[in-house]
Amino acid sequence: GDSSFGSSWAPSPVTDPWAAVVMERPVKKMRHLKRLRLHLSVPFISGTYTNYTPSGLSGYWGSKGEVAICFWLYGYAICFFNCHLLAHVSSIDQRLGDFDKVLETQNFEKENIANILDHDLLLWFGDLNFCIEDYELLQHPLKKDHLNMMKKTDSLFQQFQEGPLPFQPTYIFDVNSENYDYSEKRRKPAWTDRILWRLKWELLNNPVDSGECDHFFSLTLKSYESHMKYKISDHMPVTVTFELELKSLLLIPPVTSIPEGQWITTYDLVVSYTRSPDFISSSWYWIGLHKVVILHVKDYVTYAWVKDNLVFSRDGLHQVYINASGFSEEGGEFLLSYCSNSLQAIVGQSEPLQISENAMTPEDWREKKGNPLMS
Structure with missing residues (x-):
């Protein structure tokens, strides 16, 4: 029978030249993450695996949390790591503590990957809730952005790369408008929605010519932008486009x-x-x-x-x-x-x-x- 193929997932029209191949349902209460794959690359993608860590109110309520969706691409381990970290300016220490806990608990032993940082490419993104210190007093708020400040002093954060922020803070907006919300919530505008990436140390030291090594994996940022036309939330969505060049570790499809x-x-x-x-x-x-x-x-x-x-x-x-x-x-x-x-x-x-x-x-x-x- 066909019962083993049953799915309540409903497809939606695809107009992008990339085809979305969704291999696995998302974890309950976590957001849908779609892996976008070119047709010719599909046979060289395998071993999709997931992990998640609830947080917020000690993890019982699950209002915050992290989910990782990972796979092998041409023999390289890739991880998409979506986080919703704790909010508020005063919560930076707890936010960092939650992040450290997540890194410790996200392991993938079945894939011979002991820790999430052992992936060849780790894409870290989501509502990271890093705030701006003294937003009202600053002419150059990027200098007091908590994430940028952490990258100057913390060795782990220094391993992550991020493109320049050419857009205005993505939070907090009045819904259905381009105006910041200055109501009784008293939340300061901030670049809470971010996309960063981290390459494994060995890949960072690739020679310029891919023919000189067995492993070659190069990621180049092409665009990093927010989209003000989407006004259904108090956040503005952010997207990133990369150019990926690699030397395949798999010569032929299985x-x-x-x-x-x-x-x-x-x-x-x-x-x-x-x-x-x-x-x-x-x-x-x-x-x-x-x-x-x-x-x-x-x-x-x-x-x-x-x-x-x-x-x-x-x-x-x-x-x-x-x-x-x-x-x-x-x-x-x-x-x-x-x-x-x-x-x-x-x-x-x-x-x-x-x-x-x-x-x-x-x-x-x-x-x-x-x-x-x-x-």
Whole structure:
């Protein structure tokens, strides 16, 4: 049955050229984090894993907290670390204490990563709640921004990089306006919403030429901006754009899928695939037929279990059939995705392929004895 693929997740339209592939539901009470992935990189992303630490009122209420969503990209360990730290100017010591606690408790032993700081790339972002000291008295408030002040004196904070802040403080606004809220809350404007990153020490010392080393991972900031047009909150959202250059530690994808023959709706299809020598398959692997823009690994048109639908296997070549009963009648452009439940990843993907609408009449079908590929 299909019960193992049930999901209450509802896809939304995607207009960005990047395709969002959401591999795993977020932890309860935590915000949705989407990993944005280019189609060609998907087979080289694996091992999605998560961790979280509630904070606020000793962690019982969970009004604050941190969630980490991590994965392997071309053999490098990547971590997206979203934090909502304690607020108020006077709470800086407790805020830093909460952050230290989080770093101690966020471990990923199953991935052979002892501590969150052992990731090759750590992206730290969220409502960090760092305030501005004496905002009303300053002509240059950035000099008294608590986060910038900490980076001058704290060795851990010095390991994180951040771009220049070319935008005004992102908090606290009257909702549905661009005016700061100076009501009885008496909160001072501040750059509470931040995006920082940290590269592992070994990667910081890469040579300029990627051909000179086995590991090369370079991250270049292209933009760092807030978006004043979104006014539904007392915060203004912040985005960052990076240019990433790396030397892959994986030369070929674990699985290469190839569609066979001419693909026509209403006819069962055959998929051929090969596996890299060190990749071990299991009965929990399946091949999905997805629209070209994949919103979710389980947002398939139809699928087939590799073990149950295997029709041929010899000399490293395997063939699986996919029943056509789930195909859309109008055809269209699709991808074949080789999926692993145990790895929570797409480990192989075909090039985009066209499935044609079936225009044959019953007479045509009888003439070809039920084989649409007969000439």
